[in-house]
Amino acid sequence: MLGRKAKKGSFPIKAVFRASQILELVHGDMCGPISPPTPANNRYVFVLIDDFSRYMWTILLKEKSDAFDRFKRFKGVVENQAGSGIKTFRTDRGGEFTSKEFNLFCEENGITRHLTAPYTPQQNDIVERRNRTLMEMTRSILKAMKVPNFMWGEAVRHSTYVINRVATKALEDITPYEAFNRKKPNIEHLRVLFGCIAHTKINGPYLKKLDEISKSMINLGTEPGSKAYRLYDPVDRKVIVSRDVVFDEEKSWDWSSTDGGGSSE
Secondary structure, three states: OOOOOOOOOOOOOOOOOOOOOOOOEEEEEEEOOOOOOOOOOOOEEEEEEEOOOOOEEEEEEOOHHHHHHHHHHHHHHHHHHHOOOOOEEEEOOOOOOOOHHHHHHHHHOOOEEEEOOOOOHHHHHHHHHHHHHHHHHHHHHHHHOOOOHHHHHHHHHHHHHHHOOOOOOOOOOOOHHHHHHOOOOOOHHHHOOOOEEEEEEOOOOOOOOOOOOEEEEEEEEEOOOOOOEEEEEOOOOEEEEEOOEEEEEEEEOOHHHOOOOOOOO
């Protein structure tokens, strides 16, 4: 009979394929544009997830077109860290993922492309679900300490850090961090609340005896790759890294006293 409506096929609740080793399959997706932009004018989040470990990376972008260059840099870093190469890269059919240069790069580097069918985000549900979790956590931690929305880039970075270090249903008795890095994460510092007041020691050769030796800033979480904290100075509008910090988790910054814009992500 002509004119009959086509029915959408059903999708399995769980993914049919599951990678058996690190970087065998990497999922990618783009989130954005997000408003307002960050102080560095980033408007997008490029999300990448290793299928085997469920470890996640988030990369802030000004434009979607930046995805190719950032993927090349990501590939070099993550393959060196894991000691193995990316085998398959799965994304939707967004133009940022299907350009000639992107396809040629993957072909030259032995990376198989998996592209989802149009209008079927279910085929890349692992990264789609993680995107929702990421943005929900980002909104929650901004709201909890009344941090303005233009700081969402820092909140995304911190949320990514936390998600990688907590249990997930996709893994049994192990976190994504442990599955990818083959060692347990140190989570002692995660008790400190994102957005709370942080009093940090001022260091410098020109300090006088009566000068203030500490300054109030805003906690942005742990600085990647170091045993130090990432802090935002809303007065001088810059991010600093310090180990000498005392936190007041009961207090948040009075943003009405400053517009707070600056050099953060």
